[in-house]
Amino acid sequence: GAGVSQSPSNKVTEKGKDVELRCDPISGHTALYWYRQSLGQGLEFLIYFQGNSAPDKSGLPSDRFSAERTGGSVSTLTIQRTQQEDSAVYLCASSPGLAKNIQYFGAGTRLSVL
Amino acid sequence: AQTVTQSQPEMSVQEAETVTLSCTYDTSESDYYLFWYKQPPSRQMILVIRQEAYKQQNATENRFSVNFQKAAKSFSLKISDSQLGDAAMYFCALLSNDYKLSFGAGTTVTVRA
Numbered sequence: 483g484a485g486v487s488q489s490p491s492n493k494v495t496e497k498g499k500d501v502e503l504r505c506d507p508i509s510g511h512t513a514l515y516w517y518r519q520s521l522g523q524g525l526e527f528l529i530y531f532q533g534n535s536a537p538d539k540s541g542l543p544s545d546r547f548s549a550e551r552t553g554g555s556v557s558t559l560t561i562q563r564t565q566q567e568d569s570a571v572y573l574c575a576s577s578p579g580l581a582k583n584i585q586y587f588g589a590g591t592r593l594s595v596l
Numbered sequence: 597a598q599t600v601t602q603s604q605p606e607m608s609v610q611e612a613e614t615v616t617l618s619c620t621y622d623t624s625e626s627d628y629y630l631f632w633y634k635q636p637p638s639r640q641m642i643l644v645i646r647q648e649a650y651k652q653q654n655a656t657e658n659r660f661s662v663n664f665q666k667a668a669k670s671f672s673l674k675i676s677d678s679q680l681g682d683a684a685m686y687f688c689a690l691l692s693n694d695y696k697l698s699f700g701a702g703t704t705v706t707v708r709a
Contacts, residue, residue: 525699580695587641
């Protein structure tokens, strides 16, 4: 596709369940980023991947959060044992590299934890 | 650490008029980029304009222009000839050597017909 694709668009889950959010970056982009947008915290960085290098996980809020990127393309953000405070919009972005390039965003996944 | 501050939660503008959104930031680095992103209700973050810190000339993109004051660490966005489609939330963001965007809290722009 032409842009960053995220699925699902919306996800409703029960507290304590695990969820997986998917991001398909722009073809050829080697850098991929996850951000979280919540009412209380605004937009905050979670993790980024660049090529085959170890990811920068410094923004992950707890060990319930993890992410992987398979084959240098699609990425999955996993939240285990979801809590109500995990409710937010999870945005994915990609860029041609880690240099100070423009990051192109997907439309996000709105996660609601009941 | 980088911080970005947008002090205007909401701004309203008459169609065809001009509105200016404020942004201040703090960073200890000398080489960084500044961005304005637009987020309509569809949630898609759309790049409006980009400014490289080493460039003195203010960036412009059609009806959008910035006033970049490096010494004051100020980066305001001017929207000229406002259109109904400009209604959205606007985020100021800073990108420095850690490759992570730092965002302000956002400004909601309403355009009155």
